[in-house]
Amino acid sequence: MNRSTLPLLALFALIGASTAAAQMQPVAVRAVPVELQKVQPHHRFTGSLRAISRGSVAALEDGRVLEVTVREGATVKQNDVIAIVDSRRLEAQQGELQAALLTAQALVSQRQAELRQTKLDLERSHTLVGRNAISQQQHEHNETEVAVAEARLATDQRRIAEIERQIELMQVRLDDTTVRAPYDAQVIARLAQPGEWIKAGEPFVTLVSTGKIEAWLEIPERYSGVLSQYAQQPTVKIVGNDQQFTASSAKRVHEVHPRTRTFQFVLTLEDPEHELSPGMSVDAWLPIGPEQDDLTVPKDAVVRAGGAAYVYKAVEGEKGTIAVRQPIQVKYETANLIVIDAIGLAPGDKVIIEGNERLLPNTPIAVTEVQPPSRQAEAKLDRQPL
Structure with a gap:
């Protein structure tokens, strides 16, 4: 190719690109005005999620494991059966106690009959001693027999109460052979298998509570006074998936770490979908x-791209409206807004909220203006019935 033709080709390419740019159709976008609002200053804090309850569910009685009803990943509700331990030995002991109770009750009936008889003998001796038919010593002996009979009856009645308490305890031990979930949870480890011998205190499974979870944030001590005053139901973002959850409660742990000089701020999140x-x-x-x-x-x-943040501002030009990239500094975020600092932005400037992902600087745009969030909230309140 002749070198003299290269400049001509470059010129034709430049003219063609300029013509294509001039013929580019405006991109349809939606924009809202920048607002000057009264907002609370916010600061970003980080942390991690912790289960409200986590622990191993242990056996309360020694015995052979008959069944473990759950495996890893299973979800259980409070009082669901987790495991069953062989209870035949305890049932035999309970039967022995029930037989002892019947014997004790029969003995009490005997003591009651003996007491009635000694009281009758005492009444007769009281009459006879007045007539000098029996000696005073015999009368006193009858009085002693009544006291002894009463003591024997009281002793055997207490024995009945003792056996009844033992039966109640045995029933508790029998109930403990069926191990239940102490709270709504998910099984994260199964530690016992059917057929094994388990001792009291050894774990069946490890559980992590579900339904609610806590976000533990590390807070510098200089914010100790303001958080308790202003942060009551903040929004928490999950870093891995950008989901947001509103805290149902917040509490401060009143202890500052001696090295990091931070304290922990605990937010409770509702997690019904696990x-x-x-x-x-x-x-x-x-x-x-x-x-x-x-x-x-x-x-x-x-x-956001490459560690920088920017918005596209709709700017009127001689040939129509174009999208101008405007760098910004994010000061902080709220639940729905981002508070910014930008030299090239002022209240009323239109920034693009829909269609900005595919824009390039100075792209022609066709703007549809929508109401800013503050006016949308006002309009929603106006539409509510009185």
Whole structure:
């Protein structure tokens, strides 16, 4: 190819690209105005999830394991049967106690009859001693017989009560051979198998509670006063999947680590679908002060790439509206908004919230403006019936 033709080819390519750009159809996007709002300052804290309850369910009685009803991964409800231990020895002991109870009850009946007889003898001796028909010594002997009969009856009645308590204890031990879940949980380890001999205190399974889970955040001690005041029901984000959960309660652990100078802030999360697992990493933007005026944009407006954050601003030009990339600094996040700091943005500027993922700088756009989040909330309140 003649070298003299190369500049001409490059010129034609440039002209063709310019013509294509000029003929590019505007990209349909949706945008909202930047707002200056009163928002609480927030700070990002990190932590991890922990189960509210975790532990091994142990045997309460020695015996041969008849059945372990669950395996790893199984979900159990409170009082569901987990394992069954052979109870035949305890049942035999309970039968022995019940027989002893019948014997004791029969003996009490005998003592009651003996007491009635000694009382009759005492009544007769009381009459006879008044007539000098018997000696005073014989009368006193009859009185002693009544006292002895009463003592024997009381002793045997207490024996009945003792046996009844032993039977109650034996029933408790029999109930303990059926091992039940202490709370709603998932089985994470099965530690005993049918046919094995297990001793009291040895575990059947290891459980992790379900339904609720706690997010433990590490908080620098300088925030100890403000969190208890402002952070009551914050939102927690699961780092691995970006899911967000609103805490149902929050509490501070009143102990500062001597080396890290941090304390732990515990948030309780509802997890009815069992989506969360202990050990997951979490972060949370927690309020750390009173409200102040700041620029805000919806979370959908912010694009993050390569460690930088930016928005696309709709700018009117001579040939129509174009998308201008505007770098921003994220100050903090709330549940629905991102509070930003940007030199090139002002209240009322339109930022793109839908369609911004596929944009390039200076792309022609066709903007559909929607209401900002604050006005959407106001409109929703106005539509509510009185």
